Amino acid sequence: MKILAIDTSCDETAAAVTEDTKILSNIIWSQASLHAKFGGVMPSLAQRMHRERIDWVIKRALGTGNVDTIAVTVGPGLSIALGVGVNKAKELAIKYKKPLIEVNHIEAHLLSPLANSKTEIKFPAYGLCVSGGNTILVLIEKIGKYKILAQTVDDALGEALDKGARMLGLGYPGGAILEKFARLGNPREFTLPIPLVDDKVRNRFSYSGLKTAFVRLVNSIKNPSKQDIYNLAATYQGVAFKHIENIISYQISQSTIQPFNHFLLGGGVAANVELRRRLRILGRKFGFKLHTPYSQKVCGDNAAMIGVAAFLNPKYVEPSKIDRDPSATL
Numbered sequence: 001m002k003i004l005a006i007d008t009s010c011d012e013t014a015a016a017v018t019e020d021t022k023i024l025s026n027i028i029w030s031q032a033s034l035h036a037k038f039g040g041v042m043p044s045l046a047q048r049m050h051r052e053r054i055d056w057v058i059k060r061a062l063g064t065g066n067v068d069t070i071a072v073t074v075g076p077g078l079s080i081a082l083g084v085g086v087n088k089a090k091e092l093a094i095k096y097k098k099p100l101i102e103v104n105h106i107e108a109h110l111l112s113p114l115a116n117s118k119t120e121i122k123f124p125a126y127g128l129c130v131s132g133g134n135t136i137l138v139l140i141e142k143i144g145k146y147k148i149l150a151q152t153v154d155d156a157l158g159e160a161l162d163k164g165a166r167m168l169g170l171g172y173p174g175g176a177i178l179e180k181f182a183r184l185g186n187p188r189e190f191t192l193p194i195p196l197v198d199d200k201v202r203n204r205f206s207y208s209g210l211k212t213a214f215v216r217l218v219n220s221i222k223n224p225s226k227q228d229i230y231n232l233a234a235t236y237q238g239v240a241f242k243h244i245e246n247i248i249s250y251q252i253s254q255s256t257i258q259p260f261n262h263f264l265l266g267g268g269v270a271a272n273v274e275l276r277r278r279l280r281i282l283g284r285k286f287g288f289k290l291h292t293p294y295s296q297k298v299c300g301d302n303a304a305m306i307g308v309a310a311f312l313n314p315k316y317v318e319p320s321k322i323d324r325d326p327s328a329t330l
């Protein structure tokens, strides 16, 4: 099934054509540099830019080809940004009399390792979505059936990394730059508290305490050297990831059911090499194989993953009834 997929959930205007789990085109127009001067995404600017670019990305994704179905992200995401994609998908479905599929953005991130992949995943499996807007660990009983094991109570991991990067003056969005700096640093030069180590239930992620401790630490260093900045980046990123590892380990070791053999990782932060390395080590301990998106372009927001999720778990909807769902849950 050939699908034209659209995603305008945040600050990327994205369209793609997929056939089953194969990606035929994946066009992303990122607005990140426009939002950079505000230090975060400005919803009204995002909406305006999506409106300006949506036809262009769709045209480029389609080329001269035709599709059978249209799919679009309905949520979660920024309401007025989502509206642009949803309205466009509705308009095209009506005009060309094509079936329409609504897609949950988090589900698409979770299933993104299946794009362009021939590996057979056995379910149940674990899934972790780490992006700018979400940090969520799930048990994927089967495609379409998810049990949330842990999710964030404040910032998402990507958001926390972006804020840490900003405190070091590395710009926005800073996750990828922080990773580069962290590679040059010593994570043991400074200490920061690992979030929620004494938590009894460990079914949540939290980054607010770490952020506050990091502001204090950064402010306590007068005239930091370049090496200090590298070390701070390494310490902050290391602790942020240690928290993820702790919650995963706890959830797996507490599970009364047999540990599973497959672990799917998706979202913008899935591009991080250090995070992948740590999760592979956990995999050796708990007996799971880590699956990641085949390219960086499929980690961050993109529409190819929307097409793949629409194929794997199609939720058909009448074009006249489709609506954005900014706080959609899995």
Ligand code: KG4
Residues within 6 Å of the ligand: 010, 130, 131, 132, 133, 134, 157, 158, 159, 161, 162, 173, 174, 175, 176, 179, 267, 268, 269, 270, 271, 272, 273, 299, 300, 301
């Ligand atoms: O998936 P995504 O594009 O947006 C949401 O759906 O929210 O993720 C964006 C996030 C940003 O916070 C960005 O800093 C982070 O992913 N990110 C990274 C890396 N590349 C992108 N974080 C850590 N390391 C990276 N290499």
